[in-house]
Amino acid sequence: MASQKQEQRLSFLATAIPPVAWIVVFFLAPLAIVWAYSFGENAGLTEVDISGTFANYERALQPLYLGIFTKSVVIAALTTLLCLVVGFPVALAIVFASEKWRAWLLLLIMLPFWTNLLIRTYALMAVLRTEGYVNFTLGWLWDNASWFMTLVGLEPLGDFTPLQLLYTNFAVIVGLVYVHLPFMVLPLYAALDRLDKSLIEASLDLGAGHLRTLYSIVMPLALPGIISGIIITFVPALGAYLTPDLLGGPDSQMIANVIERQFKVANDWPFGAALSFLLMYATFAAIALRAYFSRGKTADGHGF
Structure with a gap:
């Protein structure tokens, strides 16, 4: 019996280890590195000194970036x-x-x-x-409406101005x-x-x-x-x-475009990492809040 349980345990480990290792190496480890960068500062063109500072998060909470984040949420x-x-x-x-x-x-x-x-x-x-299908269709309708108005003796419409x-x-x-x-x-x-x-x-x-x-x-x-x-x-x-x-x-x-510019244009990886994880924190909070209320409703017998 014990031998059978041990075989089942070994079979489970043999099946679980490859996907778990994949997730750790290619997802969690890079994520942890970027998270550590969010507490660092630039030490050169290609180096980041992870000093434990919260300056990047303080900068991310400035009105400029909060406004962009709020606009992204809206x-x-x-x-x-x-x-x-x-x-x-x-x-x-x-x-x-x-x-x-x-x-x-x-x-x-x-x-x-x-x-x-x-x-x-x-x-x-x-x-x-401007020369796309929407403006082409609107222009065709405008020209036909103008022609019909001329036909019935009304003042024709002016030239159609494409919408931006x-x-x-x-x-x-x-x-x-x-x-x-x-x-x-x-x-x-x-x-x-x-x-x-x-x-x-x-x-x-x-x-x-x-x-x-x-x-x-x-x-x-x-x-x-x-x-x-x-x-x-x-x-x-x-x-x-x-x-x-x-x-x-x-x-x-949107906020993702600001994050991209920090990594590719401004070369400010610590600040870009802080913005990225603020976005992730907000996402996780929304998912956790939904799970909390769903669990509460289910426990009370009123959920789904």
């Missing part, structure tokens, strides 16, 4: 809200679609993951630029929603797919309308998927770098 929160508003009906439609179409609809949701983010971002730039959509906060939010929408749809679909559809039928049979059924039955039962989708969308949106860098202007930069 943009990430707005992106998450828009993804929820758009993604919930999409997930609901996929759940109630026929078996034949459900697989194809899920494929369309996951299809963007098969394309490089850089290519998708450049494609969006082609859509939003690219390199704005609007473009950044559109890009973030475009990139992160699948992260919201898939958890919502997983939660709604487990929904007991007889509850919806009972609600409708008892006289509740579709909107009341949605808010009183569907959304409370889908709450685990909603919370998971919010976290999965908000966290990467908060740390997004490529989208605001390519689609945003000078006033549209």
Whole structure:
């Protein structure tokens, strides 16, 4: 018996050691080095003296960087809200679609993951630029409206002025929603797919309308998927770098762009490390807060 337990223990260790070693060597160790850099100062062009100082964190809490961090949180929160508003009906439609179409609809949701983010971002730039498809469509509608007004004897419209959509906060939010929408749809679909559809039928049979059924039955039962989708969308949106860098202007930069400049341009690795870990601390705090309240609700018998 003891020999069998020892064999099981050895088998478990043989299976667990390679992935644990991989995580330690290629994830935890580099993370620990960057964390140690956040308590250091530059000692030369390529050297960092880890002196235990908190000056980098004090500098990161200055109004300039707090403002950028706050703006990043607001943009990430707005992106998450828009993804929820758009993604919930999409997930609901996929759940109630026929078996034949459900697989194809899920494929369309996951299809963007098969394309490089850089290519998708450049494609969006082609859509939003001054000579892009959005302005081309608006210009065509404007010209036709002007022609129709002339036809009926009204004063025609003037020349169409293309909208400045690219390199704005609007473009950044559109890009973030475009990139992160699948992260919201898939958890919502997983939660709604487990929904007991007889509850919806009972609600409708008892006289509740579709909107009341949605808010009183569907959304409370889908709450685990909603919370998971919010976290999965908000966290990467908060740390997004490529989208605001390519689609945003000078006033549209987020905290990840500031961190990148500290490492690549300013060569201030200690300050960049401090900014990075402040972002990680905030992310971990949000996840821990969600886990705490979820555990409390479950313990009281009111959770999911």
